Amino acid sequence: MLRYVIFGGEALDVGRLTEWYDVHADDAPVLVNMYGSTETTVHVPHSVLDRSLAESGQGSVIGVGLPGLEVYVLDGGLQPVAPGVTGELYVAGRQLVLGCLNRPQLTAERFIANPFDIEGGRLYRSGDLARWMPGGRLEYLGRSDDQIKLRGFRIEPREIAATLCEHAAVADAQAIVRRDAVGDAVLAACVVPAPGCVPDVAALREWLRERLPSYMVPAAIVPLDAIPLTGNGKLNVAALPAPVASPHRTAPAVPPRDALERTVVQVWQELPGVPDAGIDDDFFDSGGDSFKAVTLARNVGHGRLSVVDVFTYPTPRQLAGRLRAAGQDAADGRWLHRLVADDGQRIRRVVIGIPYGGGSATAYQALAAHLPPGTALWSAALPGHDPVRPEEPLVGWAQARDHLVEEIVRIQSAVHGVPVTPYGHCVGTGLTLAVARQLEDRGAPLASVYLGAALPLSQAREVGDDDELYASLSGLGGFAGALDQEDIRRVLAVVRHDMAQGAELLREASAGREPLRTPVRVIIGDADAATEGYERGYRAWERFAREVSLEVIPGGGHYFVKDRAEEVARIIG
Known part of the structure; x- marks a missing residue:
């Protein structure tokens, strides 16, 4: 007699078993859902299923750990999460394998020291997401590496789909990356209308804008009668229509x-x-x-x-x-550009954005859009930094400092002397401090100075050849787009120029000058590899200013000024 049926290998939607229980008793046979992987010698937790669980509306319930194994659900800091909170699944115990054969880097990534074992045991990082449910059972929530990376941003497709499904006109949704009409990768979504509804695509995009960061709003949303699936129930990407922007x-x-x-x-x-x-x-x-x-x-x-x-x-x-x-104003010589159109409100504060190495004025577009009413942002377009004008010569940053100060003074005069807040990112922090110094010397009112994603010592590091520099910047999230080789070569040359010029301005600023009287606020992303050790390292800015404080963006990478602009705007206020 068949006594047990065991599920494994794929996530089980327990709710789909209600039809089974309509014709079978809970124990005829007993259904068991199991979770595991090769690295844990197959199974870790298990869950005995029944009708009540199938009717509960819960997802893939994987139950409790087998004897001899410890199961943890941890956050990014390897701390246990509260019940109901999503975290990553880790496993400890004697069933763990020794590692991945002939793959030392993968072994180091997946098998880590167990902070809960005083005897020095190991944890296996599964890469799966889970949460503890009432009653002490685990629910499997999918892979953490289902995330996608687009234009340097890490995106969780399930979060987009779940937010779409909260809309009354949407019954089901999927978010994916597709190729658009010109062959570029774009974020797209497919939606199945709720009964009797005709989704307004523009309204759905606005719905997402109100709830998600801008980089998680799909460029195209395509209504479908049903989400196409393969024979084993997975998304059939090949059957999806090409995305059309709307x-x-x-x-x-x-x-x-x-x-x-x-x-x-x-x-x-x-x-x-x-x-x-x-x-x-x-x-x-x-x-x-x-x-x-x-x-x-x-x-x-x-x-x-x-x-x-x-x-x-x-x-x-x-x-x-x-x-x-x-043709009429091409020669006006302006380097500072207001990125968001004048909304007619009185300007009470001016923010001046100075880009990171190799960056253009557009680096601050997202920040400008999130600043509160009454705060206007002008961003610096330094000569030689616009990829549309590669023939334009670069200028030394001492000259750039003088030019920018003159423009800032004119802007400040036009808005009746409101305080200025310079913000510089990465290598741009050297030029930002130099501009602030000269503005102070001229008696121009400053609110504060913001320095993002940089520590003074990190700017003095040596860089190798173009391949090494490209690899370093790519690892930080740079070059995440459709640049051709000539554009990349040009940007790398500009980055080298900016790094040298920024380091020189910092050397000048630290050579016996009085520290800035204006408060300096340092903003760091705690996931930025370029500012490791920031907890103490930020205090090195005290050589340049009397008052220095630190703001941290949890999970922020190097280019948080773009992909976490809303949080930066809140900090700047």
Whole structure:
């Protein structure tokens, strides 16, 4: 007589067993769900199933650990999480294998010292997510490495899908990375309408914007009758339709009115992939990004547009207007650009953004969008840093300091002397301190100085050849986009220039000068490999300022000024 049926190998949706229990008793036969892996000599926890569990609406219940094994659910700091909180599943005990054959790096990543074992045992890091349920059972929640990385951002597709499913018009959803019309990787989502509903794609994207970071809002959302699945119940990616970007509109698309607008709209149709683009469609709302912005500026401007222009004038109507005016003000010499349009509110505070090494003024676009009303951000477009204008010569940062100070003083005068808050990121912190010093010397009112993702000693490190520099920056999250080899070569040359210039300004600032009177606020991401040891290392900035304090962004990587802009905006206030 068959007494047990054991499930394993794939996550079991316990709720799907209700039909089984309609025709079978709980013990005829007994159903058991088991979880494990080769590294733990197969099974770790197990759960005996029954009708009540199947009807409870719980997910993949994997139960309790087998004798001789300890099971932990830990956070990123290897601390136990509270019941109901998601963490990563770790296993300890004598069933652990010795390691991964001929793969020492993987062994070191997966088998770590057990902080709960005074005798020096090991923990196996499973890479799976789980949580403790009432009654002490475990629920399996999927793989932690189901995360995807796009444009340098780590994205959890299940979080996007779950947020979509909270909308009343959506019954089911999936989020994935697909290739768009021009072959670039884009974040897309598929939704199944709830009965009797017709989802408004633009409204769904707005729904997500209100609940998720901007980089987690799909460029395209495609309604489907059903999510296509393979024979074993997994998402059938090949059966999904190609994503088509859909800009947010409150009225029908407005067609171009002249030849110039037709030219701009045609590029709009090709780059973000919007077949019915109108002159009031926002480039970034239509699926554009900073890398497509470079291509757009090149293809439309032919030397008359900068990449900052695409961010400042993001619709075909506005960009065509900028092109008409380009010949009139191209030589105005401005390096500082206000990234968000004037909303008519009185300006009470000015933030000046100085980019990281090799970065353009657009590095601060996300931060500008999240700053509170009354706070305006101008970002520095240093000569030679715009990928659209590779022939433009670089300038020394002593000259850049003097030029920026003059522009800041003019801006400050235009807004009736409100305090200025300089913010510099990574290598840009050296130039930021130099600008703040000169503004102080001229008596310009400063609110505070913010230095992000940098420690003074880290800027004096030696860099190797281009391959080593590229690998280092990529490891920090840089170059996460569609740059060709010539663009990469050029950016690396600019980074080297900026590193040398920034280090020189820091040396000058520390050579017998009085510290800044303006408070310095250091912002660090605790997951940034470039600022390891920041807990004490940030105090090295006390050589440059009388008052130095530290703000930490939990889980923040090196480029948190872009991917955690909302948190940076809250810190700056």
